[in-house]
Amino acid sequence: MDDAELERLLRNERYPRSAGYSVRWMVDGAMGPNTLWQAEALAEHVSLEPGMRVLDMGCGTASSSIFLAKEFGVEVWATDLWVRPEENLRRVIEAEVEAQVHPIHAEAHALPYAENFFDALVSIGAYHYFGTDDLYLGYFSRFVKPGSQIGIVQPGPVEEYEVFPPPHLEPYWKWDFCAWHSPTWWRRHWEKTGLVAVEVADQLPHSWHDWLQWNDACDLDAGTPNREEAQMLRADNGRTLGLSRVIAHRTS
Ligand SMILES: C[S@@+](CC[C@H](N)C(=O)[O-])C[C@H]1O[C@@H](n2cnc3c(N)ncnc32)[C@H](O)[C@@H]1O
Structure with missing residues (x-):
């Protein structure tokens, strides 16, 4: 597919900042739902000022x-586990932000940072891999200054499922989707620690639609239209699935 067609398929007025980036670059770096759109949605509520130190x-x-x-x-x-920091350094240098973006290889439970070092913590499409343990937030939150924000976004249903797999998604269900949680689940999961005050816990508006738009474009571009995840999103038709966004600030 040529870049002009990809550009057309990925036009989305909800994300004007992301629209300034090459769609080919976005697709080449894809590991899940569009990460720029999600970062832009987090930034609606996470205060980010020049010079702040942010953990991604x-x-x-x-x-x-x-x-x-x-x-x-x-x-x-x-900071990432699966992608080599050398690979990310190459992308950072190409983007001409090597003075601002530091690629680090680390496991989420063994972070090489000083407590209170960061002004904000964000995590996109990743926190559910390591953060559903009741005790994880107590570890993670210590790296941000008291009063500063933590923002995450990842796939999740609008409400917790009563039955697994949910009958209408059974043909597509993978066992690790059990880590996909609703905004209300995340709110309680964080609030019960007493360590943070949750400011926003919502299903990102239009996120089902955006997720499908992204998958459809990526699938077509790869020459394999309508792959399984897109089929699942179509079967769900916006009934349950979307992206759960949670933003809090550290209180203690
Ligand atoms: C689906 S990818 C999302 C990547 C990227 N944030 C995005 O939105 O495209 C999930 C990422 O979580 C990272 N991850 C999963 N488990 C991790 C862990 N235990 N520690 C650190 N990173 C982890 C993986 O390395 C992977 O890059």
Whole structure:
């Protein structure tokens, strides 16, 4: 597919900042639902000022880290387990933000940072891999200054499912979707620690639609239209699935 067609398929007025980036670059770095759109949605509620130190936890190919550095002038520690930091450094240098984005290889439970080092913590499409344990927030939140914000966004149903797999999604269900949780679940999961005050816990508006738009474009571009995840989103038809966004600030 040529870039003009990809551009047409990915036009989305909800994300004007993301529209300034090459769609080919976005697709080349894809590891899940569009990470720039999600970063832009987080930034609606996470205050980001030039010079702030931001942890992008589970950054994958660091597209969101590059985006946050360019858009908000923040300094980002692009931290990931599966993607080699050398690979992310290459992308960071190509994007000309090597003074602002630092690729780090680390496991989410063994972070090489000082407590209170960051002005904000963000995590896109990743927190559910390591953060559903009741005790994880107590570890993670210590890296942000008291009063500062933590923002995450990842797939989740609008409400918790009563039955697993949910009957209408059974043909597509993978066992690890059990880590997909609703905004209300996340709110309680964080609030019960007493360590943070949750400011926003919602299903990102239009996120089902955006997710499907993204998958359809990526699938077509790869020459494999309507792959299984897109089929699942179509079967759900916006009934349950979307992206759960949670934003809180550290209280203690
Ligand atoms: C689906 S990818 C999303 C990547 C990127 N944030 C995005 O939106 O495209 C999930 C990322 O979480 C990271 N991850 C999963 N488990 C992790 C862990 N235990 N510690 C650190 N990173 C982890 C992986 O390395 C992977 O890059």
